[in-house]
Amino acid sequence: MILLYLILFLAPFPTDTAYVEKTETQIAAYVSNIEKGQNVSLNSWAIHEIALLNCEGLDIVKSSVQSLDEKASFYNGISCDELDKHSQSFWDEAESNLYNQIIDNGDTVSTNIIDYDEHPLIHFRILMENEFHYYYSTNYLKNALDNWLSYINSEQTNGGLEYAIVLSNVIRTAYILDRYDVIQENYEKFVNQNWLPNSIHRLRLLGAFDYTFYIYGEYDKSLQLQRNYSLPLAMFIGNKTEINSIKVRQGAYLYSLGKYHESKAIYEELYNESETLEEQYSLFTNLGATYLKLGQSNKYITFQLRALDQEIEKYTTRLNIYRNLFIYYSSINDVNTALNYIEKAREVAIESQDTTELALIDFYLGSFYWNNYKDAEKALANLSAASQIFSAEKNYETYIDLLVEKGTILSKIDSLSEARQTFQNVKQLTLSRSDTPDYLDAVVNLTAIDLKQNKITEAAKNLEDVQLYSLENMDFQLSVKYQTVKSNYFSLSGNDRAAIDNLLPVIDQVIDRAKNNTDTQEGYWSVEDEYLDAFELIVELLIDNNRSPEALEILDRLKTINDATLYNSPLVKAAKLTEEELAEEKKLNQRIQSLRKKYLNATQEERFQINTQIDRISAARNQILADVNLDKEEPLPPIWSIQRSLNDDELLLHFTEVGTKLYVSYLTSSQIRIKFFTFDKQRQALFSQIGDNLASGNTNLLELYRLHEILDLKDIPNQIKQISVVPDNYLYRIPLEVLPTEKPDSPISFGSTRYLIEDYHFRYFTSLKEFDSNRRTFSASTETDFSGFAISDFQNFKGTNLPSLPYATVETNNITNVLSSFNNKKVFTGDAATKDIFKQKVGTSRLVHVATHSEVSEKDPLFSTIYLKNSSDSDTLQSDQALYAYELFDTPLNSEFIMLNSCSSGSGSYIQGSGIMGISRALRYAGAKSLALNLWSVNDKVASEFATDFYDLLNEGETKSEAIRQAKLNQLKRANANPHFWGAYMMIGNPSPVTNKSTNAGLMFSLLALTGLLAGFITYRKEESA
Structure with a gap:
């Protein structure tokens, strides 16, 4: 199957046979120039470059230079294993001597030694060396680049071998100087000229274009380059290392575009051809990622476990395997298995006396216990253990991350004095390192602590401190947190209107960004704590200010984020878009995300301009996605419109879990009521237990009735007969109709208990938008x-x-x-x-x-x-x-x-x-x-x-x-x-019927009987009249 795919995949590419013909054409041109006496030394060098390739290259040269007696005699007299001895054969003697003098003396090239427009071949040879930096200053290269660009762009310049070498020097120098704009501009010139000999140097220059396209996010152009030029040339040269390297990059680019099946096929081919376990494991890092993206987790796990059964020389490889297994099992909530593998990793680290790895394991566990269980005690214990090993001097970035994690947990559990001390420590360390992003993170967190302690004046000073710095130093998450803290400051200062006005645009950007974030987990929105705090605050502000319809709209928009992540899934897009469209869409999306971050911290006037840019780029992106967005979302109608569509006997229950709160919205034709319940780990465990007991058959009616009370369903108005439910998370597992209407006699008195299903008609929807769109037949x-x-x-x-x-x-x-x-x-x-x-x-x-x-x-x-x-x-x-x-x-x-x-x-x-x-x-x-x-x-x-x-x-x-x-x-x-x-x-x-309601048989019989009586009566009257 894989072999068939690769045959089809590579079929359109130039083959090594095509490169043989191209190379023969090149040599014929060089030979012709030599016969005409034109630039004999340079053309002789080009022929020898091909001879140096491999035995096949030497054979091509031998068969192509027979008209040149001197060269025919030379090449016929040597074998391919002797070629390295003659690397400068046929060079001009003076040029060869100058080159050797520079190399042997380690001279720094200056205009006194070689001017920019002199000896392009010497420049070429030195630039293509790995140690080029020993011979050139940055200033010389910048001036040389300007000079060479003028040469290749001159109308008087004729294409030829010398032009090709100068063009190559331009590409190589631009690559060294990170002038990717120059490389991109000269792509067509380079690939369309056939003068530079097909050699390892040409392949390396193609690699510069490959990397440039990667830098610019033009993965489609990189793939086209690899298929049409790099890979065929590497195959012609026979350099297996280069072939594998190109294929690894090819797989990476396909992966980046969401072409996971194609990426997997390439990595599987490389994996099957690898010779050692270490080679296989390095490849499997990429291959395993494609397995997970394609839902083939069994393959991923099987390989990891099989690798553990082998003799692995590097203990770091074994650590990586255990870490991968820990991360995977954590992601599917298999906690016991996850902890088992991280403990095995700890054993390996202890055995290898790798204290840094031990500290990292404690760091992982600290985050694990907090993110999965909100277990502050275990989380802080592990983070403290890690902090005993890490230090600001040796592990600065990791140490700062650890302190921020610790401070965040302490703040969440209201250990505010310790949290303040931790963030003060971060503030001092980052200030001493001029680490502005992490400094601002510390200041924003200190402001949040001030507000929790009602220290409004101190919070104001911290907010002023933040304003002294460019807010471009904040990433998107920190920008959201800053704006949330700022709105909270406005609210606590008595200005709810300013708080709402500041935060609503932030919420819009967070939701739009989440919907279009292709890097999220497939099909689900990854919710950051900063986002949850923003949502909790805005909903609370809107409810407190009698703006419940807007609060409900925001709660429902949270549900539709996951709809958008479906059609923004790389798998979905990759099945419908070309590589060119995928690359362009990815670039446009990255520009939009960058603008969204800029928007958060912009002034009102700047926001208008940035929003205009976002709209323009989004329109271009949506044009590409037109065929993918089969379910292109429409805006939610106003809440009053939804209310007006409800019957008088209809109640809509809308549940939304946000952080540690569960919001329940009760919507009727005339009323909106939003309540929230604390939904901490203990209550989540209760809901989970009720769901598990129901699913296992160990149903506990008293638990179900307790849920009935928690959700405040006792006071449903008497006129309500139909309940439409928009559940969330745990309540998808527990249909409301199974809840008892009154307290049961016992946990198992199933037969004597009355259930909600007996009093109400239930319907279920995933969002208000789905509810509205499905009211029609x-x-x-x-x-x-x-x-x-x-x-x-x-x-x-x-x-x-x-x-x-x-x-x-x-x-x-x-x-x-x-x-x-x-x-x-x-x-x-x-x-x-x-x-x-x-x-x-x-x-x-x-x-x-x-x-x-x-x-x-x-x-x-x-x-x-x-x-x-x-x-x-x-x-x-x-x-x-x-x-x-x-x-x-x-x-x-x-x-x-x-x-x-x-x-x-x-x-x-x-x-x-x-x-x-x-x-x-x-x-x-x-x-x-x-x-x-x-x-x-x-x-x-x-x-x-x-x-x-x-x-x-x-x-x-x-x-x-x-x-x-x-x-x-x-x-x-x-x-x-x-x-x-x-x-x-x-x-x-959609609850609509699938066929018309059949006519009642008893009614039909009555109608038939009545028809018979009427017929008899009419007959009788007729007879009586007669």
Whole structure:
């Protein structure tokens, strides 16, 4: 598979055969000049450059110089292993002597030795040496560059070998002086001239262009250069080191553009050709990154573990492996495994007596315990241990980072005296080093502490201190924190209006930046603490100032950030855009992000100008992304508009988790009420425990009722009959309808308890925007009304251990039978339920039912997976059986409804809220209007019965949300009343019915009877009249 790809990938490139022909053409031109007596020495040098390449180069020279007796005699008389002895053969004697004099004496070249326009070949030879800096001063090179540029740009200059050498000197000198603008300007001139001999020097100069394009973010041009020039030339030369180096860079550029599949193929080829474990591991750093980006974490882990079984000479390599495993398992919240590997890393560091590595491990653990558990005690203990080894003298940057981390934790837990002392220490150290960025960080944090202690005057002085410096020294996160602290100062000084006016534009920039940040984790927004503090403050200010609609709008905008990260995913863009478009879009996005940072600290007048620039560049970027943004977002309508669309009996519950607060918005046609609850680690643990107990079947009704009380659902107005819910995180795992309406008699009194589902009709959406856009009935013309996919036997699935689903096939056939209102129905079971067929049918089916294993990825919704059969026996990879969500983006769905009926968590634990939210957004972005899935694993037979019941209700014309409700109520009344069994399913998205409601049979009979009576009466009257 990989070999086939590489053949296709390299097919358009010039081959080494083409370079043989090009080289023969070059030599023919040199020979012709020598025969004409034109610049004999320079042309002789060029021929010898080719002879010096390798044995093939010497053979080409031998066959091409036969008309030159002296050279033919010389080259016919030597073998390729003798070439180094003759490196200056055929040089002009005086020029050769001057060159040797400079090299032997170590002379610094000046105009007294060689003027700028003299001896271009000597300049070329010295410049191409690694030790060039011994012979040239920077000033000389700057003047030489100006002189040579005038020469190559002169209209009187004729192209030829001397011109090519001077042009090469321009490129090499510009590279040395970091004049990448000069290199870029002369690219076409260089690649279009064929006078400079095909040699290692030409290859190195092509590398200068490669690096220049990289610096400017023009990855597409780098790739084009590599494919058309560098790689073919390196292959012709036969320099394996250079070939591998070019391919490594090629893989890196493809990775940067989001072309992960192509990057992986290159790295796998290099990895398979590597000869030592150390070489393999250095390559796997890159290859492993592509595996993770493609969702192939099993490959990544397998290699790391296999590497640990080998004899690794460098202990640092083993440390890196353990560190990688720690980071990976931390990212998927497998805490025990993560800690196990970091402890193994500690053992290696102790054994190797590497105190720096030991300190770094403690630093990692300090951040780990705080970021994952907010465990200040363990975090500070580890940071203190690290600070015993690090010092400002030996590890300045790391030491400052450690102090800032420590100070931040102390401030968060209100140990303000210690926090102040820590940041004062940072302030003094950074001031002594003229480290302005970290100095400003310390001052901003000290200001925040002043405000916490109500020291308004001291805070004002610190803010004045910040103003003395250029705010360009702040990165985006620190700029956000500074503006948040500044707004907090305004508010505590009694000026809420100034606080809001200052912070609202900052919030806009944070949200827009997050939506367009392609470096975030796929499908999810990475939330910095600085952002959370800004959001908490603005929402609090807006609520306190009776601006609740604006607060709710901001809370909902937080939810739509993750929608934007889907279509800004490199995987999605790479599948639809060319390399040139990807590179240009990346450059434009970087310019926008730079301007957003500049905007935060600009004056009002400057902000207007910067915003105009942002709008202009964004328009250019959006033009490129026009084909990618299939779900191009529209602005959220005003909150009053959403309220006006609500019925009098309808309540909208909107949940948003921000930092350590859970905001609950209660929205009716006439009222907005926003409350927040402390949502610290203890309360999060409670919600998680309730979700776990519900998912495992150990349902505790008293816990569920406690949640009912926490969320303040006791006082729902009497007229409310329908509740629309916009959940967040933990509440995706706990459908509100399973909550008891009154305190249960016991934790397990399931049958005697009344639940919210019995009093209210529930609907679920991922955001207010989705709620608004799905209030209308959706209908579409599709080729197929219903497509069902069912697999019961998973014994032949590779790399997985999936249990059988014996009722899956029966379930799908039963559903087909109950959908009597639909004519065009297709069912694919067993070996017929292939990945290819699924991708073909899912885009043309109105209803899609999936009764096979699917995995919800909490880490990345793009890699949520549906398991299907291989298309053919030749398919051997696990990826041939796994359909990732992102693969559906190339198959735009037109489905009104998709049901996944055997979901599980890809991490092996219970499905988390992030995964449910993520797969819903991913499938919606792909084009599905609504989705139903099980929130936890359920018995195969129960799942089958529930699905059949649900589709039967759909067939009768019920809305999707009502069909889900009635199917749950049926389970509740006639089967086990434990919410674990009947509450597992959630329908998210458009709730509209899929067919018209069928006419009631009793009513039809009554109408027919009435029609008969009327007919009889009419007949009687007619007879009576007669």
